[in-house]
Amino acid sequence: MATIDEGGYFGEMSLLTGDVRSATVIAQGDAMVLEIAADLFRKMAVEAPHAIERIGVEAITRRSELNQTRHAARDVAVADAPAGLLSRMKRFLRLTQS
Numbered sequence: 001m002a003t004i005d006e007g008g009y010f011g012e013m014s015l016l017t018g019d020v021r022s023a024t025v026i027a028q029g030d031a032m033v034l035e036i037a038a039d040l041f042r043k044m045a046v047e048a049p050h051a052i053e054r055i056g057v058e059a060i061t062r063r064s065e066l067n068q069t070r071h072a073a074r075d076v077a078v079a080d081a082p083a084g085l086l087s088r089m090k091r092f093l094r095l096t097q098s
Contacts, residue, residue, distance in 0.1 A: 002066060012059045015041055016052075 004010055004025075014021045015038060036044075045052040090096045 002062065002069075009055075012055055013063065016056055016059060 010023065010025050011021060013019060015036070087096075
């Protein structure tokens with residue numbers, strides 16, 4: 001999960017690679033969103049290749065950070081799983097008061 005600051009962007013991986021979108025974005029308040037079509041983005045890339053390279057580097061960084069967050073969340077879930085399972089088993093067998 002990530003928070004995008006004002007003026008930020010999302011969807012760059014799909015736009016840069018053609019991959020299927022892999023994220024869901026939810027605004028925490030009012031937001032103005034500008035969609036850039038692939039054809040327009042290609043034209044911008046031809047006119048300003050350095051800008052596209054910068055977006056690409058930021059996309060790689062963002063993907064790496066998201067992967068680290070996912071792995072950390074998975075590790076917490078795996079660590080908590082035995083206790084959660086044990087708790088569910090005790091409730092099911094009516095070995096606890098809850």
